[in-house]
Each structure stands twice: as C-alpha cells, then as structure tokens.
Amino acid sequence: ETGVTQTPRHLVMGMTNKKSLKCEQHLGHNAMYWYKQSAKKPLELMFVYNFKEQTENNSVPSRFSPECPNSSHLFLHLHTLQPEDSALYLCASSLGQDTGELFFGEGSRLTVL
Amino acid sequence: AQSVTQLGSHVSVSEGALVLLRCNYSSSVPPYLFWYVQYPNQGLQLLLKYTTGATLVKGINGFEAEFKKSETSFHLTKPSAHMSDAAEYFCAVNTGFQKLVFGTGTRLLVSP
Numbered sequence: 001e002t003g004v005t006q007t008p009r010h011l012v013m014g015m016t017n018k019k020s021l022k023c024e025q026h027l028g029h030n031a032m033y034w035y036k037q038s039a040k041k042p043l044e045l046m047f048v049y050n051f052k053e054q055t056e057n058n059s060v061p062s063r064f065s066p067e068c069p070n071s072s073h074l075f076l077h078l079h080t081l082q083p084e085d086s087a088l089y090l091c092a093s094s095l096g097q098d099t100g101e102l103f104f105g106e107g108s109r110l111t112v113l
Numbered sequence: 114a115q116s117v118t119q120l121g122s123h124v125s126v127s128e129g130a131l132v133l134l135r136c137n138y139s140s141s142v143p144p145y146l147f148w149y150v151q152y153p154n155q156g157l158q159l160l161l162k163y164t165t166g167a168t169l170v171k172g173i174n175g176f177e178a179e180f181k182k183s184e185t186s187f188h189l190t191k192p193s194a195h196m197s198d199a200a201e202y203f204c205a206v207n208t209g210f211q212k213l214v215f216g217t218g219t220r221l222l223v224s225p
Contacts, residue, residue, distance in 0.1 A: 002156065002158070004156070006156075040122075040217070041217070042214075042215050042216060042217050042218075043157075043203070043215040045212065045213070048212075056212070090156055090157070092156075092157075100145050100147055100162065100205065100207035100213045101147075101159055101162060102157070102159070102213065103159075104156030104157040104158070105156050106154070106155050106156045107155075107156050
C-alpha cells in the first residue's frame with residue numbers, strides 16, 4: 001500500500017469509447033503525475049499538476065485529457081484512442097519539492113481494441 | 114539534456130550471488146539520482162536516492178549504490194541475491210523541478 005490508489009486496474013476499450021482513469025492519493029502531497037509505461041520503452045511523463053495547476057504537458061495528444069479537481073485526485077479522460085495507446089498508465093504523487101521522490105500507484109492496464 | 118543509460122535489459126543471477134545493475138547518467142549540473150523497483154503487476158517503489166553528501170547510498174532490502182562522478186555512474190549492488198529480488202529496476206535522474214528521467218529498465222532474474 002503506497003498511499004496512491006488507481007482505478008480501474010484493467011480497462012479494455014474500443015477506439016470510439018470514452019473512459020476515464022482515476023487516481024487518488026492519501027499522502028497529503030501537492031504534486032501529481034501521469035506516466036505511460038509501454039513495453040521496451042522508458043517511462044514517459046505525460047502530465048504534471050502542482051497544487052491543482054497543470055505545470056507540464058509533455059506533448060501528449062489531445063485524445064488524453066487530464067483533470068485535477070484538487071490535490072488528492074487526478075483523472076485521465078480517454079477518447080478516440082488508438083491501439084498504440086495500449087499501455088500501463090501510472091499515477092504518482094510527490095510532496096512537491098525538487099527531490100524526485102515519487103510515490104506510484106499500481107497502474108491501470110489499458111487495452112485499446 | 115539529462116539522460117540515463119541502463120546497460121543490459123536483462124540480468125540473470127543465481128540465488129546468493131552478487132547483484133550488479135549498471136546505470137550511467139548524463140547531466141550538465143550536479144544530478145539527483147534514484148533507483149526504483151517494480152514488482153510484477155505493481156507500480157514503482159523507491160529503492161534509494163542520492164542527492165548530496167555521502168556517495169555510497171544504502172537503500173531498502175539490502176541494496177546500495179555508489180555515485181561516481183568521474184565515471185558518471187550510479188550502479189546498484191546487493192551482495193547476495195534472493196528470489197524475492199526478481200523484478201524490474203529503473204535508474205532515474207532528476208532534471209529540474211519535478212522532472213524525473215527514467216532509464217529503460219533492467220529485469221533481474223534470480224534462479225535457485
């Protein structure tokens with residue numbers, strides 16, 4: 001139990017579907033992140049939020065839409081995805097200081113058919 | 114730009130043998146360096162980190178790493194491997210405010 005909870009753990013969707021991934025942290029952190037983990041590729045930072053404000057969008061396609069209503073919750077809204085978007089999506093949080101110590105959730109395994 | 118190179122996508126050891134996972138970094142400023150571990154079907158967990166001070170850093174589960182500036186390396190070691198150490202290990206460098214750059218990972222296989 002890392003204090004970061006992601007739901008759902010597994011998701012299968014068609015290319016025309018709309019779905020959302022949810023992340024919740026119980027650590028009192030101020031920064032939250034979305035990472036994409038694909039086979040044989042380095043972890044890709046997608047978005048960063050600090051005190052609910054987006055501070056980083058790493059050239060992510062608009063079919064991925066993040067939402068951070070407060071410092072404890074982070075969503076990733078998905079629509080018209082492509083099969084190459086199939087991956088493990090990891091949420092993480094940090095205190096907000098520049099030490100790089102991230103606390104990760106267990107991930108949401110997404111399969112796009 | 115900062116980057117991390119992990120040598121070897123797979124490393125196999127026998128139980129009880131020395132574990133050595135290699136990581137080299139590139140950074141134009143003094144780096145913060147990290148090792149994370151990912152067990153099957155789980156997220157990443159911090160093993161250890163180097164920020165400043167002592168160059169030999171001890172982490173959880175008996176792992177340690179040494180920061181060698183002259184070699185731009187931050188290799189991860191453990192004197193005696195356990196079956197439970199089988200996982201994927203990621204080296205990472207901090208590039209600035211809240212940005213971590215990860216290596217491609219090394220999968221450690223431990224045989225009885």
